[in-house]
Amino acid sequence: MLATATDRIRRRALLLVVAAIVGGICALLAGVSAWLFALGACLALGLAALIGLDDDGGAFARDGEHHGRFGEAEPVGGWRAVLDAVPDPILALDEAGTIIHVNPAARELHVNARVGGQPSLLTRDPEFLQAIDEVIDDGRQRTVEVQERVPIDRRVRITLTALAETFEDEAATDAGSPPRVIMALHDLTEQDRLGRMRVDFVANASHELRTPLASLVGFIETLQGRASSDPAAQQRFLGIMSQQAARMSRLVEDLLSLSRVEMREHLPPRTAIDLNETVAAAIQALEPVARASEATLTFIPCEGPAIVLGETDEIVQVVQNLVQNGLKYGRPGGTVEVAVRRIRQGPSMRLAVAVRDKGPGIAPDHLPRLTERFYRVNAKSSREKGGTGLGLAIVKHIANRHRGELRIESELGKGSIFTFVIDEQARRPSD
Numbered sequence: 001m002l003a004t005a006t007d008r009i010r011r012r013a014l015l016l017v018v019a020a021i022v023g024g025i026c027a028l029l030a031g032v033s034a035w036l037f038a039l040g041a042c043l044a045l046g047l048a049a050l051i052g053l054d055d056d057g058g059a060f061a062r063d064g065e066h067h068g069r070f071g072e073a074e075p076v077g078g079w080r081a082v083l084d085a086v087p088d089p090i091l092a093l094d095e096a097g098t099i100i101h102v103n104p105a106a107r108e109l110h111v112n113a114r115v116g117g118q119p120s121l122l123t124r125d126p127e128f129l130q131a132i133d134e135v136i137d138d139g140r141q142r143t144v145e146v147q148e149r150v151p152i153d154r155r156v157r158i159t160l161t162a163l164a165e166t167f168e169d170e171a172a173t174d175a176g177s178p179p180r181v182i183m184a185l186h187d188l189t190e191q192d193r194l195g196r197m198r199v200d201f202v203a204n205a206s207h208e209l210r211t212p213l214a215s216l217v218g219f220i221e222t223l224q225g226r227a228s229s230d231p232a233a234q235q236r237f238l239g240i241m242s243q244q245a246a247r248m249s250r251l252v253e254d255l256l257s258l259s260r261v262e263m264r265e266h267l268p269p270r271t272a273i274d275l276n277e278t279v280a281a282a283i284q285a286l287e288p289v290a291r292a293s294e295a296t297l298t299f300i301p302c303e304g305p306a307i308v309l310g311e312t313d314e315i316v317q318v319v320q321n322l323v324q325n326g327l328k329y330g331r332p333g334g335t336v337e338v339a340v341r342r343i344r345q346g347p348s349m350r351l352a353v354a355v356r357d358k359g360p361g362i363a364p365d366h367l368p369r370l371t372e373r374f375y376r377v378n379a380k381s382s383r384e385k386g387g388t389g390l391g392l393a394i395v396k397h398i399a400n401r402h403r404g405e406l407r408i409e410s411e412l413g414k415g416s417i418f419t420f421v422i423d424e425q426a427r428r429p430s431d
C-alpha cells in the first residue's frame with residue numbers, strides 16, 4: 001500500500017518537472033521575460049531534488065540491505081527487521097535456495113554473502129549444500145560444521161531451520177520471495193583458538209615444572225645411594241637441589257600472578273597513584289640486584305606529579321620485570337636507564353615508563369612473540385639465568401588491565417627499550 005502511494009507521488013512529480021521545463025523553454029521562445037523562465041527552472045530543480053531524495057529512501061526500504069545498525073535508518077517492520085536486530089549472523093534463503101537477506105552480523109562475518117547470490121558463495125562444502133536442499137525438501141532442522149581455509153582458517157557451525165509460515169503477504173508488498181530457510185552461523189574459530197592455547201599452556205607449564213622436578217628426584221636417589229657416605233658430594237648436590245626448588249617455586253608464583261591479573265583484567269584499577277613515586281620505590285628495591293650484577297641503575301622521573309589510575313603492586317611488578325630483563329640480558333656491567341615521560345597521543349596526555357638497556361638487542365622476528373607465555377629468544381640461556389619466560393606475558397596483561405600498552409623497540413647490537421604506556425589523570429580524585 002505504502003509503496004504504491006509513494007510511486008504515484010513520484011510519477012506526478014516527474015510530470016510536473018517535465019511540464020516546468022517545457023513551459024520554461026516555450027516562455028523563452030515566445031519572448032517572455034527572463035525572470036519568468038528562471039522561476040520555471042527553479043521549480044523544476046526543486047522538484048527534481050525531491051524525487052532524488054525519495055528515490056534513495058525507496059531503495060533503502062526496498063532491499064532492506066542498508067538498515068543502519070545504530071539507528072541511522074528509520075524503524076522498519078517485518079521479518080527482515082527482526083533478523084537485523086539479532087546480534088548473531090543470520091541469512092535467509094527462499095524456496096529456490098537463493099539468499100534473500102543477510103543481517104548486519106552476517107555481513108561482518110562473511111564478505112561473500114550477498115542478496116541474490118547462492119549459499120555456495122559462503123562455502124562449497126558438499127555436506128552444507130546438501131543440507132540446504134534437504135531442509136527445503138522435508139522442513140526438518142539440520143546443523144552442519146564447515147571448515148574454511150581461505151581467506152582465513154575458520155570453523156563455522158551452521159543451523160538451518162525451515163519456516164512453516166511463509167510471509168506471503170509481506171513478500172508480495174516488497175516484491176521479493178518469502179523466506180523459506182533461516183541460516184544461523186556460529187563462528188567457532190575463537191573457541192578453537194582458546195582451546196588450543198589452553199592445551200599449549202598446560203603442556204608448556206608441565207614441561208617447565210618437569211625439568212627441575214626430574215633433577216630433584218635424580219639427586220634424591222643419588223643422595224640415598226652413591227653419595228650417602230660422601231659429605232662433599234652431598235653439599236654440592238644439596239646446593240643444586242635448592243636452586244631447582246627455587247626455580248619451581250618461582251614458576252608457580254609467576255603462574256599464579258598471571259592468573260590473578262587475567263582474572264581481574266576486565267576490572268581497571270580506580271585508585272589514583274603517582275607513577276614517579278611508584279617507579280622510584282620499585283627501583284630502590286632492585287638496587288641490590290643491580291649491584292649483584294655489577295650494573296648501574298638510573299632513574300629520571302617526569303616533571304610534576306604523574307597521576308595514573310593504577311594498582312601499585314602491579315606497576316611495581318611491571319618495573320621489576322622490565323628492569324630485571326635489562327639487567328639479565330643487557331651488557332654485563334652496563335647501565336639500565338628507567339625514565340618516566342609525558343607523551344601526547346591525539347587529544348590526551350599519556351605517561352610512559354621506559355626501561356632501556358644497551359645489551360645485544362633482539363632480532364626483529366622475535367619481537368611480536370616476546371609477550372607470549374614461555375616464549376624465549378634463547379630458552380637455555382633464559383633458564384640458566386633463572387627465567388621462566390612468563391615475565392613479559394605478565395607485563396602485557398597488567399598493561400591490558402590498566403588500559404595501557406607495552407611497546408618494544410630493539411636493535412641488534414644497540415640494545416632494547418621496553419615502554420609501558422598509560423593514560424595520565426588530571427589530578428588525584430581527593431584533590
Ligand SMILES: Nc1ncnc2c1ncn2[C@@H]1O[C@H](COP(=O)(O)OP(=O)(O)OP(=O)(O)O)[C@@H](O)[C@H]1O
Pocket residue numbers: 254321325326329330357359361362370375376377378382383386387388389390391392393416
Ligand atoms: N632487555 C632484553 N634484552 C634482550 N632480550 C630480552 C630482553 N627482555 C626480554 N628479552 C627476551 O625475551 C624473553 C622473554 O622475556 P620474559 O621476561 O617474558 O621471560 P624471562 O626473562 O625469560 O623469564 P622471567 O621474566 O619469567 O623470569 C627472554 O627470555 C629474552 O630472550
Ligand SMILES: [Mg+2]
Pocket residue numbers: 321324325387391392
Ligand atoms: Mg623476564
